[in-house]
Amino acid sequence: MGWLFKALNSSIGKKFVMALTGVCLILFLVIHLINNLTLYFGPETFNTVVKNLDGIKPLIRVIEVILGLIFILHIFNGVRLWIENKIARGTGYTIKGSSKNADIFSRTMILSGSIIFIFLVIHLRTFWMSFNFDHTLKESHRYYEAVVSAFQDPVYSSFYLFAMILLGFHLNHGFQSAFQTFGWNHKKYFPFIEKFGMVYAWGTALLFASIPIYFYFYGGK
Amino acid sequence: MSHQKLNLTLKVWRQINAESRGTFEEYKVAVSPDSSFLEMLDDINNELERKNLEPITFESDCREGICGTCGLVINGQPHGPIPRIATCQLHMRNFKEGDTIYIEPFRAKAFPIIKDLMVDRSAMDRIMEAGGFISVNTGSVPDGNAIPIPKDIASESMDAASCIGCGACVAACKNASAMLFVSAKVSQFALLPQGQPERYRRVESMVKVMDEYGFGSCSNTYACEAECPKGISIKNIARMNRDYFMAKLKTENLEA
Numbered sequence: 001m002g003w004l005f006k007a008l009n010s011s012i013g014k015k016f017v018m019a020l021t022g023v024c025l026i027l028f029l030v031i032h033l034i035n036n037l038t039l040y041f042g043p044e045t046f047n048t049v050v051k052n053l054d055g056i057k058p059l060i061r062v063i064e065v066i067l068g069l070i071f072i073l074h075i076f077n078g079v080r081l082w083i084e085n086k087i088a089r090g091t092g093y094t095i096k097g098s099s100k101n102a103d104i105f106s107r108t109m110i111l112s113g114s115i116i117f118i119f120l121v122i123h124l125r126t127f128w129m130s131f132n133f134d135h136t137l138k139e140s141h142r143y144y145e146a147v148v149s150a151f152q153d154p155v156y157s158s159f160y161l162f163a164m165i166l167l168g169f170h171l172n173h174g175f176q177s178a179f180q181t182f183g184w185n186h187k188k189y190f191p192f193i194e195k196f197g198m199v200y201a202w203g204t205a206l207l208f209a210s211i212p213i214y215f216y217f218y219g220g221k
Numbered sequence: 222m223s224h225q226k227l228n229l230t231l232k233v234w235r236q237i238n239a240e241s242r243g244t245f246e247e248y249k250v251a252v253s254p255d256s257s258f259l260e261m262l263d264d265i266n267n268e269l270e271r272k273n274l275e276p277i278t279f280e281s282d283c284r285e286g287i288c289g290t291c292g293l294v295i296n297g298q299p300h301g302p303i304p305r306i307a308t309c310q311l312h313m314r315n316f317k318e319g320d321t322i323y324i325e326p327f328r329a330k331a332f333p334i335i336k337d338l339m340v341d342r343s344a345m346d347r348i349m350e351a352g353g354f355i356s357v358n359t360g361s362v363p364d365g366n367a368i369p370i371p372k373d374i375a376s377e378s379m380d381a382a383s384c385i386g387c388g389a390c391v392a393a394c395k396n397a398s399a400m401l402f403v404s405a406k407v408s409q410f411a412l413l414p415q416g417q418p419e420r421y422r423r424v425e426s427m428v429k430v431m432d433e434y435g436f437g438s439c440s441n442t443y444a445c446e447a448e449c450p451k452g453i454s455i456k457n458i459a460r461m462n463r464d465y466f467m468a469k470l471k472t473e474n475l476e477a
Contacts, residue, residue: 002475093294
């Protein structure tokens with residue numbers, strides 16, 4: 001398997017890993033978003049959804065481990081590529097012309113990715129930890145109320161909002177970029193992939209962001 | 222030809238050799254709008270030589286945009302602000318009176334600076350040596366149309382082959398990636414029947430050498446396509462990626 005390891009560590013191979021893990025995370029976000037949107041149906045629906053997910057915990061745990069590995073691969077390769085690419089440039093230009101030849105989304109992947117990572121850590125601490133290990137919460141099944149109270153904090157809610165905008169940035173480039181890396185750039189399909197990716201990116205970001213906005217202003221009432 | 226001369230301030234990167242630290246030097250010039258960018262530098266050099274000063278080192282050859290020798294980063298853009306031309310085709314009429322123009326060499330770890338604005342692009346030659354050819358027995362000229370090739374495929378191959386290997390893609394890329402260049406050279410053969418026998422070996426070898434020289438990876442910012450004087454399409458990068466994956470799956474080569 002040495003050849004496969006070598007292939008995945010070549011310049012194209014590393015990008016392939018980024019693209020493949022990226023697409024997996026894109027699919028994960030869709031499922032996550034559908035779950036989140038059940039918040040809009042009120043406490044009963046949301047609490048039942050979480051309770052049902054709790055019922056299939058062993059399966060969820062397996063998926064969580066796989067998801068964790070995908071995240072680690074994506075982040076590890078992303079940071080490694082960023083460092084290697086910085087070294088490949090060497091001394092930078094005094095006058096930067098990059099705004100004239102590339103869009104902001106593609107140039108800021110490491111920045112948007114890093115902030116999303118910080119968000120992810122905080123997010124796991126606030127929701128994943130308490131939903132999984134907070135015994136009083138697990139016994140009362142008052143998950144909805146926990147979400148509502150978390151979003152009453154203006155600092156947390158605004159950081160959430162900010163992170164979601166950057167998620168939009170990240171996905172807006174990442175979606176079509178993954179397909180280009182796979183080599184699926186075709187005259188007929190690629191314009192559709194680009195448009196679909198844009199709709200997906202901003203749709204996902206806005207729907208995720210709508211939740212803290214809604215609960216901050218309306219408090220779930 | 223009755224235009225007034227433009228008064229410009231040039232900030233030119235001067236560096237004695239590969240090891241030394243470079244710095245910008247300022248030159249005030251009055252130049253005709255009809256002058257080309259390189260003619261302006263020639264004028265400065267004549268002036269410098271008259272004063273017994275070291276002229277600015279920069280590369281050029283054909284001065285009609287087909288050889289790929291010239292290449293300067295002008296105000297942060299390889300080959301300057303006008304799309305689809307090489308530095309030699311850039312004219313001073315594209316600048317305004319009183320402009321300050323920064324002139325820098327291509328910057329990449331794989332392109333060490335030799336002197337001033339001249340960089341060593343031989344890494345690209347080494348990539349070509351690794352696979353940028355087809356192996357055929359030479360003989361008399363083959364019959365025309367002996368191998369039928371549809372026009373659109375021939376054109377696509379020719380579009381890829383129009384890459385002049387100037388290195389502007391590397392200079393423009395925030396990662397100093399040579400993917401646009403390598404993919405153009407991979408594609409020009411991959412599209413044609415003559416390129417098929419070595420198709421997968423070629424892409425493996427060329428990518429291997431590209432990586433060895435420390436060019437970066439592709440972030441799909443498409444800055445290369447925007448700055449390429451020949452408008453080489455990033456579709457070629459997609460084709461190279463496809464061929465690379467296929468090579469990895471199909472060939473029996475365990476080394477590359």
